[in-house]
Amino acid sequence: MAKNASGYAVPASTSAGLIAVGVAQEPVTNSGADGSKLVLVHPGVFPFANSSAGDQITVADLYKVCYLVDDQTVAKTSGSGSRSIAGIVIAIDSAGVHVLISPSIGAQAAAVPSIQAGTATLVAGTVTINTAALTATSRIFVTMKDPGAGALTAFADLDVPAANRTLGTPGSFVVNAINTSAAVIATAVSTFDWLVIG
Template sequence: MTALTEGRNTPEALGPMRSTAVAASTKIFAGAMVMVNATGFAVEGKTATGLIGLGRSEETVDNSDGANGDLSVQWKSGSFRYANSAGADEITAADIGKPCYAVDDQTVAKTDDTGARSPAGLIDFVDAQGVWVLFDPNLTRAATA
């Protein structure tokens, strides 16, 4: 491409809603953490490597019997509350601004469990009911690079 010589109507992605093709043999529940795998397909939050958090699922999508990309899931970026781990992996207010790691589709932890867990997002704040996770895959990748 060459440089512009006149004005351009550049497309804009409005709002925090996105859609991503779902991985084969995957079921994602409404409200679950949605992550993307190394091949670009959506999966539920889980203890695994090679994933990055996208956001909160806005629907239940059952691609259990399907191939990669047979279905898509609507997800939303932003800050959402999920369950906190316990013990040495419990997240506290001192961890605000740091990455957190997916344990399952509704639980986050302070550490990557010696490389076994993928980053879900950034710790936005912590309250008595859980951890508010800020989902922005670009910020999360930068924070964990």
């Protein structure tokens, strides 16, 4: 079980912003308003199904955090910021991945700003970057990595216009190569690194 941003218990799922609190000790169906039912939840160490491919948890991940996929499955990675922390990997055996789940683990993690990063290449001087989430307080950094073969006449900067940001989960932002007149340089095919904090 997890706590959502409104403070209510919800089944664990692939979603940013959840805090894993434990495992439900009884089935509860709430067909009424939020909070009209109570569910008994215990923290502790519990087995979960393992993810596969690049998200499969191995012995190399012991005592590291893992992430919620659904109410039965955990993964090695955050899925580019789309998953919340489940807890700490304690053991891996035939029963699955044994995870220490406690509200304090998730709450401490929630207090740390999310970080998303990547590399992109401009096409005709511009590119849209899709992110798992973007908020009004997200800080976006871009750094030129390779100017590329395209002409960068009167290059001034890599610009991230506030008007071209889509806030939400998922979100996106636009990066433009601009000249000293703040116009997009249509010949730019530069590669750059980007970083989003929060």
